[in-house]
Amino acid sequence: MSAEVFSLFYQFADVFAFLILSAAGLAIVFGMMGVINMAHGEFIMCGAYVTVGLVNLGVPLAISQILAALTAGLIGVLVEFLVVRRFYKRPLDSLLATWGLSLIVTQSMLLIVGSAVRGIGTPEGSFAIGGYTFSTYRLVLFGCAVAVLVALYIIFMKTRFGVIARATMQNAAMAKALGARTGRIYAISFGIGAGLAGLCGALYAPTMTLIPTMGATFVVESFVTVVIGGANVLLGTAPAAVFLAMIRMALNASYGQIIGQIGMLVAVILIVRVLPEGLSSVLARRGR
Amino acid sequence: MNSRRKIRLALLGALLGTSALGVAKAAEPLKIGLLEDVSGDLAFMGMPKLHGSQLAVEEINKSGGIMGRQIELIHLDPQGDNARYQEFGRRLLNRDKVDVLIGGITSASREALRPIVDRTSTPYFYTNQYEGGVCDASMISMGAVPEQQFSTLIPWMVEKFGKKVYVIAADYNFGQISAEWNRKIMKDLGGEVVGEEFIPLGVSQFAQTIQNIQKAKPDWLLTINVGAAQDSFFEQAAAANLNLPMGSSIKVMLGFEHKRFKPPALNNMHATANWFEEIDTPEANDFKKRWHAKFPDELYINDMGYNAYNALYMYKALVEKAKSTKLEDMRKVIATGDACIDAPEGKVCVDPKSQHTSHRMRLISVGPKHEVTVEKDYGVIQPYWLGQIGCDLTKKNDKDQYTPSHLPNKS
Amino acid sequence: MFKLLEGPQTLGRGKLFWSCVLAVLAGALVYPLFADSYDVGNFAYFLIWIFMALGLCLMWGYGGMLSFGQTLFFGIAGYGYGVLAINMGGGTATIAALVLSVALAMIAAGILGYFMIWGGINGIFFGIVTLSATLVLAFFLGQTAGPEWHIGPARLNGFNGMKGMDPLTVGDFYIEGSALYYVMIALIVIVYLALRMLVNSGIGNVIAATRENPQRAEMLGYDVRKYQLLTFVIGSGLAGLSGALYTSWGQFITPSSIGLPAAAMPIVWVAFSGRSDLTATLVGSFLLLFGFQTITVYSQQAALVLMGALLLATVMLAPQGFVLGIGKLVADRWRGRRRDDGTVMAEAGRLQSEES
Known part of the structure; x- marks a missing residue:
């Protein structure tokens, strides 16, 4: 029996980690900054490729993953400076720009790196409970997801940078008048978002097949999680992920993956219908 | 003197020109239309297929072409998009007027092409192993079936x-x-x-x-x-x-x-x-050597690429036996049951009833270090199922795809 | 009534503009006399997609509703046409199948629209809900491979797609090639002019007012929800028209015409062209479809890179969209020169953006 209970937790943790890690970067870029970043998946892909590349050069996995996230973050700052910067006043156009960017990046990756990259294998081994065996690394992923949530909360709620960043997102002109260097704040925030996407790719790299279009498998889930999280991403994203993970896990377990996928999307439609402002609106009201 | 020489030269030139034109006309290249995805999700499968076709075209052209005609490969990249398959299928058939159409990776792309091909008299080669069951006179399947x-x-x-x-x-x-x-x-x-x-x-x-x-x-x-x-x-x-x-x-x-x-x-x-790169026969090794000489970066010669290579040789054999590039003439050759080529795996023949190919099948296993061993050699296996359930393309063109739960109507 | 062809909501008016329109139309009509039959068919194919783009332009550019669901209704009508054409047995009945399938898409749009608009869903939430609904349909159809999934003799046939329906037919005559081309031209002209009249009418003004400020429009006494629903149904119906025509064109439709990335394509076309105007969308979508196909044919693996670069360059250099950007450039030049002459020719170049 305890094996069954643990297995439920494990499945939940697995989906939860997937949703949080893939959505965390987007929560900042899209949820806070309002940039419809269609290239989100490409930052994930970037993190994964850098990780595998470094591991193949002999760098230990954990260090490769950190370096990969940093690389993605730096590229994010660069992309913000060259492209995204122009679109804060017209967010819908950011969709087109980042989509163009994503086409360029995926296809260039295909041309430069080739279509298939050799995997690196999952670390940490496995453990058994009852009749089941589990991959330890999956629990590491869950731990990382929780750590990312905590880190985000601290950065944006407890630091000076976070206060200024939130002020800038709310009213850039006012923040600027009060002396905030808004340009820099935007660039750093976008960089953090891209870095978190890179981290997601880095963490999932050992468990997945690497192809240039791999980012696409994360994109729908991450947008959906952020959107139903609502306007206050720091409050909303985690409960949104919990909620979607429960639904998906339950349906996956009893009716198979296809119903799990359809069911999650139907749930999204219904949630948005009932709470047009997203989950965080309820939480914020409760909080007051 | 000077002007007369000019006229003579001009005459000579004209003569040479026309004769050159005549030669060109007789040996106008055969056009091969190829649709393989080399962008998008399926690129890692499409690339070896394109390479296989390119290798076969190069070899055939070097050894004198098909019936003395060189062959020209026209490749378009549908990027894994079914709508593009239809656009480009039409383009190759109606505008480039190719003599044969080859390609498609997913079953959906094949099904996108079939209605278009069926309305022309151009043969179509599908070069993947697949779920089987397509009974269509325009299509020749080169891969293994269930x-x-x-x-x-x-x-x-x-x-x-x-x-x-x-x-x-x-x-x-x-x-x-x-x-x-x-x-x-x-x-x-x-x-x-x-x-x-x-x-x-x-x-x-x-x-x-x-x-x-x-x-x-x-x-x-x-x-x-x-x-x-x-x-x-x-x-x-x-x-x-x-x-x-x-x-x-x-x-x-x-x-x-x-x-x-x-x-x-x-x-x-x-x-x-029917094919894996680890096959160790003289023919297979020779084939692998030629492939890797042309494409040194190829990670693995997969069966799709291999079948795509075979498709061109099968086309060559059919055209040369029929002495015609018309589908109906080629099908007459297929109906004799004697449409065979010597492929790197061994002899491969087209089955008259279903227009699928016989293959020499081997059972392979992968070891802990990912080494590949041949466990059992089944010899040549015919694609018998379609014939058994009543598909006979020598008599009737069903243009349908059958499965164990979707069998032809007994009429 | 024809006065409504011009107005504050659409660009282009006066003799010069309409002469250009007529010239383009005349060119389009005589084109098949000169061109290769393949090219004519190919142009007809591009025109099939234009309806979907115009529908989105109406919803997004005029109504302010970013729908990710164009391919949902494209799919409903596309599959609807297939099922109906197979069940009703081809022939002239295919025309009825076309009409009914578009009606079906509009009914579906009415239901989804009612659900969303009366639920107060707007902005990016509108996009996510329509996208979710679109993906649900795509996932569902993708797993209908078995023979048990059929409607009458029409098998849905899963990911491999439905086929076996007749193309549009009158009697024994298949509407294909140049016949299809002329039908498409006629439909485009009708839809384009009808949409111009719609957006310049009183209804169109309310739709635009709702986009600008829903509360204010409501205070002025309009039930904006009804106008939004109307916009949504018309826009989605046009996507349905594209879908049914697409199925008829290729006698084939698959779930990948519905899911991603297909669902993003109409948004790309409209954003590229300039969403705030119908003419820009019409011209731009055609150019983009033509351009993408040409790039793909001639540049092999570099195609996607070039397409991406084209989009990126457009959105950075011409913020209002490619066609509007160029149009404005030309118009400014034109107006500038005329002004020097002392005559203000506003007719030719009333190309101010509608952006607030």
């Missing part, structure tokens, strides 16, 4: 590992029809399908699936999951120490997972194939 792959693999797996199988299949036609084949064969063998799971395309997370498998306690797994995302199953199953024998009709020789994953993710995988 009766060649599953009728060999499944009994062997049952005998070796046991009667309980769990199926993981991609949730679309290929996976569902393959699963149907498995059910049918398992029933005949008195085996039991303890679980079937259909995975939507693009899904990359398998923790739940792995647990379902452990719950069902099968003796072995049939893995007919498709695409790069779904291939992540192997890594995740290995990480969770699932450790079950696996069988498949598309792994190893097609997706070269044993080259793409770190060992031992593919340990204990079994497959039946």
Whole structure:
């Protein structure tokens, strides 16, 4: 029996980690900054490729993953400076720009790196409970997801940078008048978002097949999680992920993956219908 | 003097010009239309297919072409988009007026092309192994089909590992029809399908699936999951120490997972194939040498690329025997049952009733270091199933795709 | 009534503009006399997609509703046409199948629209809900490979797609090639002019007012929800028209015409062209479809890179969209020169953006 209970937790943790890690970067870029970043998946892909590349050069996995996230973050700052910067006043156009960017990046990756990259294998081994065996690394992923949530909360709620960043997102002109260097704040925030996407790719790299279009498998889930999280991403994203993970896990377990996928999307439609402002609106009201 | 010389020169020039034109007309190249995805999700499969065709074209042209005519390859990249397959299929057939159309990776792309090809008199070669069952006079299939792959693999797996199988299949036609084949064969063998799971395309997370498998306690797994995302199953199953024998009709020789994953993710995988790069015969080794000389960066020569290579030689054989590039004349050759080529795997012939090809099938297994061993050689197996259920293209063109649960109407 | 062809909501008016329109139309009409039959068919194929783009332009550019669901209704009508054409047995009945399938898409749009608009869903939430609904349909159809999934003799046939329906037919005559081309031209002209009249009418003004400020429009006494629903149904119906025509054109439709990335394509076309105007969308979508196909044919693996670069360059250099950007450039030049002459020719170049 305890094996069954643990297995439920494990499945939940697995989906939860997937949703949080893939959505965390987007929560900042899209949820806070309002940039419809269609290239989100490409930052994930970037993190994964850098990780595998470094591991193949002999760098230990954990260090490769950190370096990969940093690389993605730096590229994010660069992309913000060259492209995204122009679109804060017209967010819908950011969709087109980042989509163009994503086409360029995926296809260039295909041309430069080739279509298939050799995997690196999952670390940490496995453990058994009852009749089941589990991959330890999956629990590491869950731990990382929780750590990312905590880190985000601290950065944006407890630091000076976070206060200024939130002020800038709310009213850039006012923040600027009060002396905030808004340009820099935007660039750093976008960089953090891209870095978190890179981290997601880095963490999932050992468990997945690497192809240039791999980012696409994360994109729908991450947008959906952020959107139903609502306007206050720091409050909303985690409960949104919990909620979607429960639904998906339950349906996956009893009716198979296809119903799990359809069911999650139907749930999204219904949630948005009932709470047009997203989950965080309820939480914020409760909080007051 | 000067002007007369000029006239003479001009005359000579004109003469040479016309004769050159005449020669050019007689040897106008045969046009081969090729549609392979070299961008997008399927690029890693499409690339070897393009290479195979390019290699065959180069070789055939070097050795004098087809009936003395050089061949010209016109390749377009549909980027994995079915609508583009239709656009480009029409473009090649109606504008470039190709003599033969080759290509398509997914079954959906083949089905997108068939209605267009059926309205012309151009032959179409589909060069993948697939779920089988297409009974269409315009189409010649070069790859292996379920009766060649599953009728060999499944009994062997049952005998070796046991009667309980769990199926993981991609949730679309290929996976569902393959699963149907498995059910049918398992029933005949008195085996039991303890679980079937259909995975939507693009899904990359398998923790739940792995647990379902452990719950069902099968003796072995049939893995007919498709695409790069779904291939992540192997890594995740290995990480969770699932450790079950696996069988498949598309792994190893097609997706070269044993080259793409770190060992031992593919340990204990079994497959039946007409081609895999590890085949060790003089003909196969010679073929591999030529391929790698032309494409030194190729990670693996997969069966799709190999079949694409064969398709051009089969076309050459058919045209030269029929002494015509017309589909009806070529089909007369096929009807004699004597449409064969000597391929790197051995002799390959087109079956008159179904226009699918016979193949020499071998059962291979993958070891813990991802080394490939041949377990059993079945010799040549005919694509018999369509003929058995009543598809006979020498008599009637059904233009339909049959499955064990969708058989021709008995009329 | 024809006065409504011009107005504050659409660009282009006066003799010069309409002469250009007529010239383009005349060119389009005589084109098949000169061109290769393949090219004519190919142009007809591009025109099939234009309806979907115009529908989105109406919803997004005029109504302010970013729908990710164009391919949902494209799919409903596309599959609807297939099922109906197979069940009703081809022939002239295919025309009825076309009309009914578009009606079906509009009914579906009415239901989804009612659900969303009366639920107060707007902005990016509108996009996510329509996208989710679209993906649900695509996932569902993708797993209908088995023979048990059929409607009458029409098999849905999963990911491999439905086929076996007749193309549009009158009697024994298949509407294909140049016949299809002329039908498409006629439909485009009708739809384009009808949409111009719609957006310049009183209804169109309310739609635009709702986009600018829903509360204010409501305070002025309009039930904006009804106007939004109307916009949504018309826009989605046009996507349905594209879908039914697409199925008829290729006698084939698959779930990948519905799911991603297909669902993003109409948004790309409209954003590229300039969403705030119908003419820009019409011209731009055609150019983009033509351009993408040409790039793909001639540049092999570099195609996607070039397409991406084209989009990126457009959105950075011409913020209002490619066609509007160029149009404005030309118009400014034109107006500038005329002004020097002392005559203000506003007719030719009333190309101010509608952006607030």
